[in-house]
Amino acid sequence: MRRNFSKRNTKRSKPKSITVFQKQFFQGLVFLIGLSLVIIFVFGDHGLLKLYKIKNERKLIQNKIANLRAERETLKNEKNKIENDLNYIEKIAREKYKMVKPGEKIFKVIDN
Numbered sequence: 170m171r172r173n174f175s176k177r178n179t180k181r182s183k184p185k186s187i188t189v190f191q192k193q194f195f196q197g198l199v200f201l202i203g204l205s206l207v208i209i210f211v212f213g214d215h216g217l218l219k220l221y222k223i224k225n226e227r228k229l230i231q232n233k234i235a236n237l238r239a240e241r242e243t244l245k246n247e248k249n250k251i252e253n254d255l256n257y258i259e260k261i262a263r264e265k266y267k268m269v270k271p272g273e274k275i276f277k278v279i280d281n
Contacts, residue, residue, distance in 0.1 A: 211217050250257040262268040269275055 209216065213219070251261075267275070
């Protein structure tokens with residue numbers, strides 16, 4: 170016995186409006202997720218903006234460290250001169266503390 174099966178379209182066709190709606194919904198969802206990721210990537214706790222601020226702060230701190238090291242070297246040199254150089258001690262005493270040797274006179278020049 171032979172059965173005669175007619176070819177039927179077994180796929181059910183969905184209305185086009187639902188398919189378009191689903192496609193637009195999916196695109197909107199992907200867009201929102203992408204936008205959220207971009208916002209987090211730029212403005213988040215570990216984002217680009219925070220990274221930029223940290224790099225600037227690091228650069229300022231490194232400059233401050235370099236300045237402090239240079240100042241420390243200057244102070245070490247001055248300490249060494251004060252401990253060992255009598256002429257330097259005399260120069261500081263005369264300029265900074267206005268000290269004179271016995272018998273010397275100080276003359277002040279006044280601008281008018």
